[in-house]
Amino acid sequence: MINAGTIKLKDDEFAELADIIYKHSGITFSATKKYLLENRLSRRIQELNFNSFKDYIYYLKYDVKKMQEMITLLNLVTINETYFLRERPQMDYLVNKVIPEMISKGKRNIKIWSAACSTGEEPYSIAILLKESGILSKARVDIFASDINTEVLETAQKGEYRTVSFRGVPPTIINKYFEKDGFIYKLSPEIKNMVTFYKANLIDRMASSRVGMADAIFCRNVLIYFDIPAKQKVIDMFYKTLAKDGFLFLGHSETLNKITDSFKMHNFGGGIVYIKE
Ligand SMILES: C[S@@+](CC[C@H](N)C(=O)[O-])C[C@H]1O[C@@H](n2cnc3c(N)ncnc32)[C@H](O)[C@@H]1O
Incomplete structure (x- = not known):
């Protein structure tokens, strides 16, 4: 079941998640961007029926579907702002x-x-x-x-x-x-x-x-x-x-x-x- 609301991302979980994202994409999330990961990933964690970022990180690291989930994770955290004839x-x-x-x-x-x-x-x-x-x-x-x-x-x-x-x-x-x-x-x-x-x-x-x-x-x-x-x-x-x-x-x-x-x-x-x- 999908619950509304944001799941809290603890500091140690943030550090581990940011490291995973960095290793797979080069994208750096500084501590000031913690809210962004919290906002963008809470719904995904609920879709997977997890209650915490800890469970999600475990899934990303060890589950048989971890490669597929990495694609979903990167789709959720990239910033895709663009428009025609920009610059x-x-x-x-x-x-x-x-x-x-x-x-x-x-x-x-x-x-x-x-x-x-x-x-x-x-x-x-x-x-x-x-x-x-x-x-x-x-x-x-x-x-x-x-x-x-x-x-x-x-x-x-x-x-x-x-x-x-x-x-x-x-x-x-x-x-x-x-x-x-x-x-x-x-x-x-x-x-x-x-x-x-x-x-x-x-x-x-x-x-x-x-x-x-x-x-x-x-x-x-x-x-x-x-x-x-x-x-x-x-x-x-x-x-x-x-x-x-x-x-x-x-x-x-x-x-x-x-x-x-x-x-x-x-x-x-x-x-x-x-x-x-
Ligand atoms: C802000 S958009 C820029 C789009 C366009 N170049 C522009 O200037 O309007 C940044 C894009 O970089 C992509 N991106 C981020 N990390 C990437 C990576 N490691 N490899 C390939 N694309 C990446 C994102 O998915 C996103 O679509």
Whole structure:
């Protein structure tokens, strides 16, 4: 039976749970975020008919279903906030400057990876801007998009959105690429077909195996949840995945400062981009 209410998370239980989450995802929960785990996991614990976090931690560690539960746990604790054309100057720079320059140097196959894509607004925004630019007649651009959270990936693959995903998106773009059905906006198949989604954990060094070599990686608004060793692991994997002169776009509040000095930093006017030398 499911009871209402929050189950108390004791300090030692919090430390153990935070450690499990960190080891499986790189996400760090400081003590000030204890309430967040309490709020997000209490219902799940009640669904499983447990009374305490202690029982839940035991289940996560020893039950035959522990691997399945880890997926559910990470689905519940990740922060998936995103929207179309977020931090748009980076996307415009990619589409109007980076890719045309690659094409002018003779490149005809370009790969882009949105490495923590949440519900898909980021890779689909890039796809829409590419379509708008007319550049797709000059080169083939493959867009890969991954996330650790299986639920957001299902939403991304459906390509159905609500108004909250469209903060500041020009109505001309919405009308051109979405079909309105009640409160739902359905993305046109021509854009949906431009993006390949798959599940990947950024702290797994195989996360990029589906992509192979990438010419540009977007990893925005996720490293803020990682500590320095986890960031270094992810950035090292990106470095190996990027082609020479490849581009790495991070979120506005994220930086490679204290992480690595193997990228060249370039200020393009609308923000920073890191280039593999
Ligand atoms: C705040 S969203 C950012 C979405 C998008 N990049 C943007 O900037 O709008 C962060 C995403 O990172 C994902 N994430 C967190 N840890 C991850 C990990 N270890 N591997 C892959 N994705 C992860 C979350 O599931 C979430 O969807």
